[in-house]
Amino acid sequence: MVYALDPSTKRLGIMGGTFDPIHHGHLVAASEVAHKFGLDQVVFVPTGQPWQKEVEHVTTAEHRYLMSVIATASDERFEVSRVDIDRPGPTFTVDTLRDLRKSLGNDVEFFFITGADALSKILTWRDHEEVVKMAHLVGVTRPGHKLINPGLPASAITLIEIPALAISSTDVRARVALGEPIRYLVPEGVAFHIHKHGLYLDADPSDRGNPQGDM
Numbered sequence: 001m002v003y004a005l006d007p008s009t010k011r012l013g014i015m016g017g018t019f020d021p022i023h024h025g026h027l028v029a030a031s032e033v034a035h036k037f038g039l040d041q042v043v044f045v046p047t048g049q050p051w052q053k054e055v056e057h058v059t060t061a062e063h064r065y066l067m068s069v070i071a072t073a074s075d076e077r078f079e080v081s082r083v084d085i086d087r088p089g090p091t092f093t094v095d096t097l098r099d100l101r102k103s104l105g106n107d108v109e110f111f112f113i114t115g116a117d118a119l120s121k122i123l124t125w126r127d128h129e130e131v132v133k134m135a136h137l138v139g140v141t142r143p144g145h146k147l148i149n150p151g152l153p154a155s156a157i158t159l160i161e162i163p164a165l166a167i168s169s170t171d172v173r174a175r176v177a178l179g180e181p182i183r184y185l186v187p188e189g190v191a192f193h194i195h196k197h198g199l200y201l202d203a204d205p206s207d208r209g210n211p212q213g214d215m
Helices: 024-037 061-072 093-103 128-134 169-178 188-196 205-209
Strands: 012-018 042-046 078-080 109-117 136-141 158-162
Touching: 012 024, 012 078, 012 205, 024 061, 024 109, 024 136, 061 078, 061 109, 061 188, 093 109, 093 128, 109 205, 128 136, 169 205
Parallel strands: 012 042, 012 109, 042 078, 109 136, 136 158
Antiparallel strands: none
C-alpha cells in the first residue's frame, strides 16, 4: 500500500473503482463528498482484479494506478493506494476495508465512495454486512439517474448526485477508439498517458450508450 495519511486524519474517504480511465467526474465526486462529510482526506483505491468485470476488458492495474496518481497529484486532499493492486486475486471491498483498518487502526472513520449503481448491488458483495459495519457508504451518480437505497438502514448510506458524472470512463474509451477529443474530460496528464501508451485504441465504441456506473 502506498499513500501518505496525515497523522491528524480522523475522517477518511475511500474511493474505490476501476478508474479505466479516471476522469474529472471522479475528482469532482471525491471533492463534493469530502466537503459534505468534512473529510480530512480521500484515498483513491484502483481495483486490482475486479470480480464484477471480465478481466480481459480491463486495462492493466499499473496503467490505472499511474493515471490515478497523475490525476490526483494537484490536490493535497487526495492520495492513491495500491492496497487492492498489490493483493493477489479478485478485489472485494471487504478486503480493502479490512486492510486499511488494519493499517490505520480504529480511530479513523471510513466513508466508502463508489458509483450508486454498484452500491445498488451491495447485497451481492462478499461479507456485505461487515462492509456496512466498517464504513458509511456513499453512492454517487449523475443527475437524472434514479437514486435507490438497496435496502440498507438510512443511517448506513448516503446517495448524492454529481453533475460531472455525466462524464463516463466508457465514453472516454469510446472517444479514444474513434479518434475523438478527450481534452477537458480527463486531466491533461491522464490524456497524455493514454495517448503515449496507446490505451483504448481497441475499445468498443458501441459500449458508450451507458454513462452510468463507470467507477
